[in-house]
Amino acid sequence: MQLPTLTAGRIVRRYKRFLADVTLADGTTVVAHVPNTGSMAGCWEPGAPVQLSHSDDPRRKLAWTLERVDMGGGWIGINTARPNAVIAEGIASGAIPPLAGYPRLRREVAYRAADGSAGRLDIGLGDDAQPFRPRVLVEVKNVTLLDGDCLRFPDARTERGRRHLDLLMAAVAEGLRGVMVFALNRPEGDRFAPAWAIDQAYGERLQQAAAAGVEVMALRLLHEADGIRVGASVPVDLQQDGSRQDGSRQGGFQQDGSG
Structure with missing residues (x-):
């Protein structure tokens, strides 16, 4: 971008x-x-x-x-309006392999689940003609909290973040793909985990979402002189005791950062 x-x-x-x-x-x-x-x-x-x-x-x-x-x-991205656009561009260009192959992408997609819950998610992907029906719903969260070698989310309690996870779980239950993307907006840290000490409830909800089939990805954002682009995935650790978990089991992928 x-x-x-x-x-x-x-x-x-x-x-x-x-x-x-x-x-x-x-x-x-x-x-x-x-x-x-x-x-x-x-x-x-x-x-x-x-x-x-x-x-x-x-x-x-x-x-x-x-x-x-x-x-x-190195640069830490402060403007939380930027990551959604960076991730959308990365999807459109094929830079995020698990989300490649969908010819239609829309931003700010309204979704209403069969149980009546409703809200907006950041990105919808599909290949249908009019009207647009997403096959994949993606929520993006900006991550800047560094804890040792670990990047964490959230940096403050977030009821809204839990609602987004609920919508993704509802989407998966209805046969769609639900994807939670954590956009790591600083260069330090070699893994991602929930910020348990800040919002225990969010960490637990994220565990529930992953167990329900929501794909969890942590993607590095690379800051260049005049732009930002998607880099490699980073391992995701959803265990509260801090043990590491292979990011590929949570929908991760490895990509050369120079591409």
């Missing part, structure tokens, strides 16, 4: 959840929108290098948007 033109700076502080003061290279301090509802634990500190995008839209209250932060290991 091509990013807009990026401007370098250093973050001074994050406050009121969606605001950050950033000092640009010329010494100017600007207020940037922080498009991230999470805690951003371990994703910023005063003085850390950042990159911002700028909009000339007069309707916007803030022209600057915080895009990436470098905590010493």
Whole structure:
């Protein structure tokens, strides 16, 4: 995914959840929108290098948007609006083999299960003519919480995240493929696991979803000079005791990061 033109700076502080003061290279301090509802634990500190995008839209209250932060290991994606587009592009280009082969892709797909539960999931895949009927429903979660060598989700309690898992389980029960993609939006960490200490209920629901047939994938997002693309899969560990689990058993795949 091509990013807009990026401007370098250093973050001074994050406050009121969606605001950050950033000092640009010329010494100017600007207020940037922080498009991230999470805690951003371990994703910023005063003085850390950042990159911002700028909009000339007069309707916007803030022209600057915080895009990436470098905590010493490489770029961390802060803008939670980006991963869905990156994953959608990766699917369309065939860069995610388990999700390849579906000629139609739609974003923000409404789904109503037979039990009456309903909601929107990030991506629907299918090959039907009109009307579009998805054969695969995909939910994407942005992951930036680093715990040692492990990337975890969520970084704050998420009832909404549990509802998405419920919808994916309902889809599987009705004969569709349900896929939960964790987009690992920083370069560190060599495995993915639920953040048990933060949201025990989410971890348990994710275990239930996997047992019910929901495919769980953890995919690295690779940050380049002017864009982001899908990289290799990372092993998924759903065991609360921390034991590792082969990512291929949860729908993972291995891909050369240079492709």
